[in-house]
Amino acid sequence: MDGPSKEEEEDSTFTNISLADDIDSKYKTFCRFLSATLHKWYLMFMVNLNLFITAVDAENQVELEEKTRLINQVLELQHTLEDLSARVDAVKEENLKLKSENQVLGQYIENLMSASSVFQTTDTKSKRK
Numbered sequence: 559m560d561g562p563s564k565e566e567e568e569d570s571t572f573t574n575i576s577l578a579d580d581i582d583s584k585y586k587t588f589c590r591f592l593s594a595t596l597h598k599w600y601l602m603f604m605v606n607l608n609l610f611i612t613a614v615d616a617e618n619q620v621e622l623e624e625k626t627r628l629i630n631q632v633l634e635l636q637h638t639l640e641d642l643s644a645r646v647d648a649v650k651e652e653n654l655k656l657k658s659e660n661q662v663l664g665q666y667i668e669n670l671m672s673a674s675s676v677f678q679t680t681d682t683k684s685k686r687k
Contacts, residue, residue: 671677
């Protein structure tokens with residue numbers, strides 16, 4: 559017997575094919591498992607990413623609302639300050655006008671008093687002489 563018999567060749571071919579098929583089957587099973595696992599991880603990652611983005615958006619929304627509220631409050635205070643400033647200016651003008659009128663009235667009263675004999679000063683020394 560120079561080489562393997564026909565029966566031995568068939569057994570070795572069957573064994574080789576069987577091992578190759580088994581390895582190929584295990585490889586395909588592993589690939590399906592790996593693909594399914596990666597898909598699950600991808601889905602979990604996307605869910606967590608969406609939750610994170612939603613949380614960040616909510617935080618940004620709260621910050622934006624707070625900034626908007628503060629800006630509106632500052633604008634309201636600016637308008638109030640402008641109104642108060644305008645009122646102070648109006649009161650100053652009114653005050654100057656009233657001072658001017660008081661001076662005129664004071665001068666008028668002084669002129670009336672000097673023209674009236676009732677308000678003339680009496681000099682008692684000159685009457686005695």
